[in-house]
Structure formats: C-alpha cells, structure tokens
Amino acid sequence: MSRVEREAAARRIMEQTPPRVPPDLCADAVRLGDRLLRRRTLALRLAWLLLWAATVAFTVWALTVRPWVEPPSETTPPLTGW
Template identity: 70%
Template sequence: MRGNDREAALRRLLEQGQRTVPPGIHEEAVRRGGRMLRRRALARRLLWLLLVAAATAFAVWALTVEPWVEPPSETTPPLTGW
C-alpha cells in the first residue's frame, strides 16, 4: 500500500463510526484481570516469605557456626628455648 492508499483506508474506517463491543467482553476482562492481580499478589507474598526465610536461615547459621572466627589450632608449636 502506498501512503495515500493507507490514508484513504484509515479515513474510511474512521468514517464508518464506532463499532460495538460484543456483550460480556468487559465482564470477562474484569474477571480475568482480577484473577491475574490476585495471582501476582500471591506470588509476590510467597517470594517475600522465601526471602525472609532464607535471610533467617542464613542468620541462624552464621550465629551458630561463626564463620568469621579463626578456627582453633589443632597442633601446638614446638617448645624450644626452655
């Protein structure tokens, strides 16, 4: 299509007037949209719960194991110079 043909086709579409929306589409869209929002909210809550559980587990592990502390020496240095 050339530019003039596209413009003429667009003008014809616009001049035909408003088309009607089939009945029931609005209600269906609202129902599906609400369900999608509820699922997203549930997924977001589950992800936050998982994040909090992982942070808590890490904190408990770190306080129990204390990885920042140097482990005690298993051998003693030789005693010389007594």
Template identity: 65%
Template sequence: MNRAEREAAVRLIMERTPPPHVPADLHPEVVRRGARIVRRRRAARRLMWLLLCAATVAFVVWAIVAQPWVEPPSETTPPLRDW
C-alpha cells in the same frame, strides 16, 4: 512529515473507520481475568517475601552456629625448644 501532518493523518484514519464492535459480555470477563491476575501477583509477591524472610533467618541461624568470622583453632602446636 511533521507532527501536525501526522496528527491530521491519524485523525482522518480514525474518523473514516467505525469503532469496532465489542461483545456485551466482555467487561465482566475482563474484570474476572484482571482480578485473577492481581490475586496471582499478590500471592507471588507474598511468597517471595516469605522466601526472603526464611532465607534471612536460615542465614542468621547458620552464622550464629558456624561463626565464620572466628579463626579456627590451630590443630598443630609449634615445637618447644630452649627451655
């Protein structure tokens, strides 16, 4: 079945079946749910940014305090000979 035949078959099916009946109060319900989903996603995104910023600040503070790039001081001294 090529593209033209498929399109014709789909058009025939769509013309034969009547459109489904939609309840009258569906639109406000969908708008309410959509707004709630948008608010939740926005809150989740803000929470993720807040956690990312807090983790960055915590890492910077730890790096400043611990200074992991500095070699720790030697705990033993080499023996002194031939003075």
C-alpha cells in the same frame, strides 16, 4: 499505494459500522484483572516468605558456625624449657 488511495481506504474504513462489542467483555476483563492481581499478590508474598526464610537460615548458620572466628590451630607450639 498513493496518498489518494490511502485516503480513500481510510474513508471506507471510517464509514463502516464499528464492530459489535460482546456484552460480557467488561465482566471478562474485570475477572481477568482480578485473577492477575491475585497471582501477583501471591507471588510477591511467596518472594517475601522466601527472603525471610533465607535470612533466618543464614542467621542460624552464622550463629552456629561463627565464620568470623579464627579456627583453632592444628599444630601445637614446641615445648621448650622443661
């Protein structure tokens, strides 16, 4: 397609009447945006709730198991000097 043909095609497209926009397009877009915003907010709240629950579970586990404490010895030292 040459430059002249492209220009002619562009002129034909620009001379046509623009397509009609549905009258309820704005309302549909607002409704869709509101729904997406609610879903995103719900997902964010669920993520924070999951993070909080994991933190609480880890804290309870750490306080009960105490992994930083050395476990007791499994063998007894030899008894000498009796």
